[in-house]
Amino acid sequence: xxxxxxxxxxxxxxxxxxxxxxxxxxxxxxxxxxxxxxxxxxxxxxxxxxxxxxxxxxxxxxxxxxxxxxxxxxxxxxxxxxxxxxxxxxxxxxxxxxxxxxxxxxxxxxxxxxxxxxxxxxxxxxxxxxxxxxxxxxxxxxxxxxxxxxxxxxxxxxxxxxxxxxxxxxxxxxxxxxxxxxxxxxxxxxxxxxxxxxxxxxxxxxxxxxxxxxxxxxxxxxxxxxxxxxxxxxxxxxxxxxxxxxxxxxxxxxxxxxxxxxxxxxxxxxxxxxxxxxxxxxxxxxxxxxxxxxxxxxxxxxxxxxxxxxxxxxxxxxxxxxxxxxxxxxxxxxxx
Ligand code: SF4
Numbered sequence: 044x045x046x047x048x049x050x051x052x053x054x055x056x057x058x059x060x061x062x063x064x065x066x067x068x069x070x071x072x073x074x075x076x077x078x079x080x081x082x083x084x085x086x087x088x089x090x091x092x093x094x095x096x097x098x099x100x101x102x103x104x105x106x107x108x109x110x111x112x113x114x115x116x117x118x119x120x121x122x123x124x125x126x127x128x129x130x131x132x133x134x135x136x137x138x139x140x141x142x143x144x145x146x147x148x149x150x151x152x153x154x155x156x157x158x159x160x161x162x163x164x165x166x167x168x169x170x171x172x173x174x175x176x177x178x179x180x181x182x183x184x185x186x187x188x189x190x191x192x193x194x195x196x197x198x199x200x201x202x203x204x205x206x207x208x209x210x211x212x213x214x215x216x217x218x219x220x221x222x223x224x225x226x227x228x229x230x231x232x233x234x235x236x237x238x239x240x241x242x243x244x245x246x247x248x249x250x251x252x253x254x255x256x257x258x259x260x261x262x263x264x265x266x267x268x269x270x271x272x273x274x275x276x277x278x279x280x281x282x283x284x285x286x287x288x289x290x291x292x293x294x295x296x297x298x299x300x301x302x303x304x305x306x307x308x309x310x311x312x313x314x315x316x317x318x319x320x321x322x323x324x325x326x327x328x329x330x331x332x333x334x335x336x337x338x339x340x341x342x343x344x345x346x347x348x349x350x351x352x353x354x355x356x357x358x359x360x361x362x363x364x365x366x367x368x369x370x371x372x373x374x375x376x377x378x379x
Contacts, residue, residue: 055085055086055088055089055311057311059270059271059310059311059312060266060309061266061267061268061269061270061271062267063262063263063266063267063309064263065259065260065263068259068262068263068266068305068309069255069256069259071304071305071308071309072255072258072259072301072302072305076297076301079301079304079305079335080300080304080331080334080335082304082308083303083304083305083307083308083334083335083336084334084335084336086307086308086311086336087307087311087335087336087338089311090311090312091338092369093333093338094364094365094366094367095338095366095367095368095369096333096338096339096340096361096366096367096368096369097150097151097314097316097338097339097340097368097369098148098149098150098151098339098340098341098342098368098369099149099150099151099152099153099184099316099339099340099341099342100140100144100147100149100151100152100153100341100342101153101154101155101341102132102137102140102141102144102152102153102154102155103155103156103157104131104132104137104154104155104156104169104172105129105130105131105132105155105156105157105158105165106118106126106127106128106129106157107120107126107127107128107129107157108120108127108128108129108157109157109158109159110159110223111159111188111221111223111224112221112222112223113211113220113221114219114220114221114251114286114287114288115220115248115251115280115281115283115286115288116283116286117283117285117286118157119286122285122286122287123285124283124284124285124286125285131156131165131168131169134168134171134172134175137154137172137175137176138172138175138176138179141175141176141179141181142179144181144342145179145180145181147342148342148368149181149342150181150182150368150369151181151182151183151184151204151205152176152179152181152182152183152184153184153185153186153205153207153341154169154172154173154176154183154184154185154186155185155186155187155207156169156185156186156187156188158187158188159188159189159223159224160187160188160189160190160191160194161187161188161190161194166187166194166197166198169185169187169198169201170197170198170200170201171201173185173198173201173202173203174201174202177201177202177204182204182205183202183203183204183205184203184204184205184206184207184244185198185203185205185206185207186206186207186208186244189208189224189228189229189231189232190206190208190232190235190236191235192235192238192239194235195232195235195236195238195239195241196239198239198241199239199240199241203241204241204242205241205242205243205244205273205274206236206241206242206243206244207244207245207274207276208229208232208233208236208243208244208245209229209245209246209247209248209276209278210226210229210230210245210246210247210261210264210265211229211247211248211261212247212248212251212253212257212260212261213253213256213257213258213259213260213261213264214226214260214264215256215257215260216251216253216254216257216260219252220251220288233245233268242273242274243268243272243273243274244272244273244274244275244276244316245265245268245272245274245275245276246265246272246274246275246276246277246278246306246316246318247261247265247276247277247278248278248279248280248319249261249277249278249279249280249294249298249299249302250279250280250291250293250294250299250320251280251288251291252288252291252292255298258298258302258305262302262305262306262309263309265306265309265310266309266310271310271312271313272310272313273313273314274313274314274316274339275306275310275313275314275315275316276316276318276339277299277302277303277306277315277316277317277318277337278318278319278320279294279299279319279320279321279323279324280294280319280320281319281320281322281323296324296325296328296331299320299324299328299332300328300331300332300335301335303315303317303332303335303336303337304335304336306336307335307336307337308336314338314339315336315337315338315339316337316339316340316341317329317332317333317337317339317340317341318340318341319341321340321341326360326363329360330360330364333364333366338369340357342357
């Protein structure tokens with residue numbers, strides 16, 4: 044038995060660790076691919092049904108005109124991408140989309156707004172949306188930008204299960220991507236969300252021109268959060284014309300799969316979500332991501348403003364892989 048296999052037996056069912064060092068995470072990235080996949084699979088199977096996938100639907104409830112300057116984002120007002128600024132959607136329209144998502148098999152409904160942070164008037168309306176979606180029996184998730192402690196508590200009181208706020212990349216590369224808010228701002232929002240008792244959805248984007256060392260730094264930071272984020276979205280950059288990252292060279296899909304595998308090993312009990320970028324990904328790459336431990340996807344033809352595989356294509360892929368949708372994963376909604 045190889046040293047790596049011996050390590051696997053120890054780490055597979057072990058409690059999540061929060062003391063991963065950069066060197067250890069780097070070593071995982073550098074493993075031979077077969078070894079890395081074996082370890083990720085072993086950890087995955089010790090914690091999850093390897094054929095089950097959680098399905099989320101993401102709706103843009105307030106599109107475009109964002110004052111932030113995230114270099115990957117077509118919704119930033121700083122870039123000319125053809126995305127028009129819209130007003131916050133009315134409650135009834137959001138609930139209609141949530142019912143449709145539920146009918147299509149989604150268990151979680153995420154609402155995204157292109158804000159730096161919500162204004163008080165807007166937050167009230169979002170709280171009504173959260174309450175309405177929750178009453179449909181769906182898990183609720185929102186991504187609204189930075190939150191104060193009081194705003195996080197208000198969302199929790201309205202019934203919010205998850206809050207998405209990504210770290211995006213490593214602390215070192217972050218300044219190359221975003222200038223209008225700091226890494227520390229992001230960590231503060233995550234702390235407010237945690238303190239309010241809302242589950243955390245936090246991951247990042249790869250393929251933005253960062254180095255492997257940046258991917259190591261991002262995963263090390265995520266795996267150092269206590270507790271780990273319940274959901275860890277790993278996004279492949281969608282290169283949108285008009286954004287500063289439109290021409291960045293494509294990342295090797297194998298490196299993307301490696302990132303998913305390292306996220307699985309270092310955060311063994313988190314849902315690792317295959318998020319943006321699936322539209323441009325081969326089905327074989329997606330299948331490798333599931334083997335590497337991804338167990339959550341976004342469903343539906345659009346992810347905020349960029350394309351996503353249609354439901355039929357996803358259902359067909361799930362069928363061919365013999366995978367099935369998990370119902371609810373939030374304990375409170377399972378009655379646990
Ligand atoms: S990622 Fe979010 S915060 Fe950044 S520009 Fe886009 S909508 Fe605004």
